[in-house]
Amino acid sequence: MTATFTVEGLKVAIGAANVLRGVSLEVQPGEVRGLVGESGAGKSMLGRAVLGLLPANAAVTAGRIAFEGRDLLAMAEAERRRLLGRRIALIPQDPMTSLNPVKRIGAQIGNLLRHHLDLSKRTALARAAELLTEVAIREPERVLALYPHEISGGMRQRVLIAMAFACDPALVIADEPTTALDVTVQRQVLQLVERLRLRHGSAVLFVTHDLGVVAKICRSMTVLHAGRVLEEGETANVLTRPRHAYTRALLAATPRADRPAEALRPVPPALIEQLWSEAHRLDDVAAVDAA
Amino acid sequence: MRWGELIRRLVLVPPTLFGVAVIVFVLLRVVPGDPIAMMIPPGASEADIGRLRALYGLDQPILQQFATWLGQVASGDFGRSISVRQRVLELLLARLPATIELALLATMIAVVLGVVAALAGILLRGRRAEWIVDGGIGMLLAIPDFLWALILLLLFGVLIPLLPISGRIDPEIDLNLRSNFYLIESVLAGRFDIAFALLHHMILPAVALALPFAALVARLLKASLAEAEDQDYAQIARARGYSRPNILLHEVFPNALIPTVALGGVQVTLLLGGTVLVERIFSYEGIGNMAIDAVINRDFPLIQGLVLTFAVLFIALNLVVDLVVTMLDPRLRYG
Numbered sequence: 001m002t003a004t005f006t007v008e009g010l011k012v013a014i015g016a017a018n019v020l021r022g023v024s025l026e027v028q029p030g031e032v033r034g035l036v037g038e039s040g041a042g043k044s045m046l047g048r049a050v051l052g053l054l055p056a057n058a059a060v061t062a063g064r065i066a067f068e069g070r071d072l073l074a075m076a077e078a079e080r081r082r083l084l085g086r087r088i089a090l091i092p093q094d095p096m097t098s099l100n101p102v103k104r105i106g107a108q109i110g111n112l113l114r115h116h117l118d119l120s121k122r123t124a125l126a127r128a129a130e131l132l133t134e135v136a137i138r139e140p141e142r143v144l145a146l147y148p149h150e151i152s153g154g155m156r157q158r159v160l161i162a163m164a165f166a167c168d169p170a171l172v173i174a175d176e177p178t179t180a181l182d183v184t185v186q187r188q189v190l191q192l193v194e195r196l197r198l199r200h201g202s203a204v205l206f207v208t209h210d211l212g213v214v215a216k217i218c219r220s221m222t223v224l225h226a227g228r229v230l231e232e233g234e235t236a237n238v239l240t241r242p243r244h245a246y247t248r249a250l251l252a253a254t255p256r257a258d259r260p261a262e263a264l265r266p267v268p269p270a271l272i273e274q275l276w277s278e279a280h281r282l283d284d285v286a287a288v289d290a291a
Numbered sequence: 292m293r294w295g296e297l298i299r300r301l302v303l304v305p306p307t308l309f310g311v312a313v314i315v316f317v318l319l320r321v322v323p324g325d326p327i328a329m330m331i332p333p334g335a336s337e338a339d340i341g342r343l344r345a346l347y348g349l350d351q352p353i354l355q356q357f358a359t360w361l362g363q364v365a366s367g368d369f370g371r372s373i374s375v376r377q378r379v380l381e382l383l384l385a386r387l388p389a390t391i392e393l394a395l396l397a398t399m400i401a402v403v404l405g406v407v408a409a410l411a412g413i414l415l416r417g418r419r420a421e422w423i424v425d426g427g428i429g430m431l432l433a434i435p436d437f438l439w440a441l442i443l444l445l446l447f448g449v450l451i452p453l454l455p456i457s458g459r460i461d462p463e464i465d466l467n468l469r470s471n472f473y474l475i476e477s478v479l480a481g482r483f484d485i486a487f488a489l490l491h492h493m494i495l496p497a498v499a500l501a502l503p504f505a506a507l508v509a510r511l512l513k514a515s516l517a518e519a520e521d522q523d524y525a526q527i528a529r530a531r532g533y534s535r536p537n538i539l540l541h542e543v544f545p546n547a548l549i550p551t552v553a554l555g556g557v558q559v560t561l562l563l564g565g566t567v568l569v570e571r572i573f574s575y576e577g578i579g580n581m582a583i584d585a586v587i588n589r590d591f592p593l594i595q596g597l598v599l600t601f602a603v604l605f606i607a608l609n610l611v612v613d614l615v616v617t618m619l620d621p622r623l624r625y626g
Contacts, residue, residue, distance in 0.1 A: 085532035086532060101621070
């Protein structure tokens with residue numbers, strides 16, 4: 001079976017600084033994979049590289065990003081644009097700034113559907129109303145005629161989720177979609193993503209720093225630190241038996257009701273190198289164990 | 292803009308105009324320079340001067356003069372010009388349409404040039420050629436309208452005599468129009484020969500007025516486009532597979548238009564101010580040209596009428612700009 005999404009040895013540099021230093025990961029069809037790490041670990045940069053949204057001063061220096069076996073980086077611009085938004089979709093981080101403020105919700109969803117699915121204006125609007133119903137928005141026709149500033153942040157995020165799943169994508173990259181929302185809305189959004197991915201048969205790469213979110217919805221997870229993969233595997237295994245000191249620190253830093261959280265201290269570069277070699281030793285140990 | 296806001300703005304118009312009237316009235320009379328001195332032949336007797344002074348009411352205290360004038364203005368009488376000896380209102384109504392048409396044409400030219408330059412600049416963003424667009428805009432901005440007027444006049448009126456260099460229309464053409472909005476009326480009436488003759492005369496002064504304003508529009512719009520293109524919604528549009536020209540036109544441009552109109556719209560007042568010198572250079576019969584004569588002749592009633600006219604134009608322009616911005620930005624509606 002071809003993986004939906006494969007990243008191999010991806011390196012991204014901003015100027016002289018390497019933000020991704022050889023990241024590999026795989027997402028199988030229908031899989032929900034969490035991509036976790038603290039701020040600056042490079043998890044958002046990975047998503048941006050896939051979507052062609054790297055900042056102007058950043059460049060992919062090595063590696064491969066493949067979607068359903070086809071190399072996204074080597075592909076012609078026009079061909080990649082046909083995939084983006086249709087087969088590969090994004091749920092953005094901040095619902096407040098991610099919708100065009102001067103265009104009605106209906107026009108924004110409608111344009112996306114017409115762009116990729118070649119629908120008529122009327123069919124597109126009817127389909128947009130259905131999509132809003134799917135994300136539990138009541139009176140969808142009324143909402144279609146509203147501007148983004150006229151609906152709440154949670155509702156905007158639901159509109160953005162509807163847009164992500166609009167063309168039945170094979171892969172949805174959710175870029176910290178719950179970070180900007182308050183806790184009660186967060187839960188609704190997670191349930192929605194779960195419901196829609198099942199209905200549309202999409203795999204999800206869920207980028208987050210929230211291990212609680214990962215535990216809830218991701219079957220597998222990848223831990224990123226300082227541009228490298230430190231640990232990856234089934235979520236249950238990684239969370240209950242973290243192999244790496246950093247993952248343990250990350251877990252300890254998660255606030256819980258029954259104990260105070262430990263501060264996740266910033267890790268100095270020298271220590272990162274040490275951690276990295278340690279991780280490899282761990283891998284070696286694991287390999288020896290397996291043998 | 293809400294209705295309440297609109298009404299509030301309209302209510303503020305009379306006090307604003309009153310303030311302008313007080314300032315211009317007092318300034319004219321405390322600054323040295325006397326309309327009577329400009330009229331009388333050398334060696335006129337003190338008695339004659341006194342009689343003239345009394346004729347125009349200039350012998351009375353300022354407060355008294357102001358009260359008399361204000362009473363007249365309130366009933367639609369702006370008095371009689373001292374130098375031209377015609378009613379000020381008639382002079383204004385005859386000349387104002389010429390200036391409005393010139394300013395409108397200049398604004399249209401400036402908007403077209405400015406939008407094209409801004410779009411070209413943003414498409415070249417980050418490339419070396421962007422520098423050429425920015426340099427061109429800077430150069431246009433650095434040269435004032437009256438200097439453009441002289442340059443254009445020399446180039447296309449004298450060196451390569453393609454275009455007429457003075458007046459609003461050839462005197463031998465029989466206009467036979469009802470209003471003084473010659474260009475607008477002739478276009479509406481389908482008399483394109485007259486419209487063409489008018490445009491022939493207007494193009495040089497209009498371009499002179501338009502060039503610095505076009506540069507301003509281009510710079511504002513380009514900066515607004517660049518800012519809007521960096522916003523999340525525009526970035527996300529790229530992740531949806533839209534092409535860059537598509538995003539610039541449909542996602543970014545409607546947003547960039549808002550600050551451009553808000554900031555650039557009120558700058559049309561600069562262009563209106565520019566008509567004074569540019570009309571003079573091209574002997575164009577608008578109120579700007581008339582203003583210079585009025586000042587030279589210390590024609591108090593005419594200057595007062597002209598200043599009030601410009602004040603009304605500026606206020607109206609600001610109001611129109613705010614209404615347009617409200618139309619462009621849904622966040623400012625209803626509220």
